[in-house]
Amino acid sequence: DTEVTQTPKHLVMGMTNKKSLKCEQHMGHRAMYWYKQKAKKPPELMFVYSYEKLSINESVPSRFSPECPNSSLLNLHLHALQPEDSALYLCASSQDSRKETQYFGPGTRLLVL
Amino acid sequence: GENVEQHPSTLSVQEGDSAVIKCTYSDSASNYFPWYKQELGKGPQLIIDIRSNVGEKKDQRIAVTLNKTAKHFSLHITETQPEDSAVYFCAASKQGSGNEKLTFGTGTRLTIIP
Numbered sequence: 001d002t003e004v005t006q007t008p009k010h011l012v013m014g015m016t017n018k019k020s021l022k023c024e025q026h027m028g029h030r031a032m033y034w035y036k037q038k039a040k041k042p043p044e045l046m047f048v049y050s051y052e053k054l055s056i057n058e059s060v061p062s063r064f065s066p067e068c069p070n071s072s073l074l075n076l077h078l079h080a081l082q083p084e085d086s087a088l089y090l091c092a093s094s095q096d097s098r099k100e101t102q103y104f105g106p107g108t109r110l111l112v113l
Numbered sequence: 114g115e116n117v118e119q120h121p122s123t124l125s126v127q128e129g130d131s132a133v134i135k136c137t138y139s140d141s142a143s144n145y146f147p148w149y150k151q152e153l154g155k156g157p158q159l160i161i162d163i164r165s166n167v168g169e170k171k172d173q174r175i176a177v178t179l180n181k182t183a184k185h186f187s188l189h190i191t192e193t194q195p196e197d198s199a200v201y202f203c204a205a206s207k208q209g210s211g212n213e214k215l216t217f218g219t220g221t222r223l224t225i226i227p
Contacts (some may be wrong), residue, residue, distance in 0.1 A: 040220070041219075042218065042219060043157065043202075043217060045214055045215070048214075090157070101147060101159055102159075102215060103159065104149070104156035104158070105156050107156045
């Protein structure tokens with residue numbers, strides 16, 4: 001089973017709202033990733049967690065705050081977003097951040113009004 | 114850093130014909146090359162990958178070839194079917210180096226004409 005699940009599927013939020021995106025995998029993977037994808041573009045890496053510790057932050061604005069409560073869960077907390085943050089947010093996982101394939105979830109489509 | 118170029122950006126193929134998508138990479142230390150298929154409204158799905166110690170890999174109608182000297186790799190889909198219509202992304206990374214970031218190509222929108 002190579003399933004990564006993400007909730008919610010769709011999210012509409014105002015610029016003053018606080019919301020969270022959730023990602024879950026039960027494959028025993030120890031690396032988890034957040035990507036942002038704009039229309040007709042490839043995914044852009046935002047954050048990497050390896051063994052529940054943040055290992056890569058691709059200079060993402062602080063209005064995006066990742067959290068890894070345990071090895072199966074990854075959250076992305078959103079606060080004071082801008083309309084240009086509207087995108088598809090993808091979660092991925094891999095067995096280990098040093099190797100192995102990344103498996104993507106279906107994404108959360110976010111619209112910021 | 115790594116740079117991956119992907120061509121063509123759009124490709125229309127008659128059902129049953131073959132489709133080829135090509136990517137070139139810049140960093141000779143890259144050693145892992147996955148291909149992802151992304152259907153409308155879904156996340157990218159891994160369809161095949163190849164490591165630098167192999168020149169070719171096949172999985173049913175899908176094959177990937179790698180030319181390390183020229184730093185390019187290609188996706189070949191034979192006997193195309195309507196369900197092959199999607200956006201395809203190539204990617205490259207340096208696995209085992211401590212910098213396993215996937216660098217994606219810009220994507221190819223493949224349309225299979227029935």
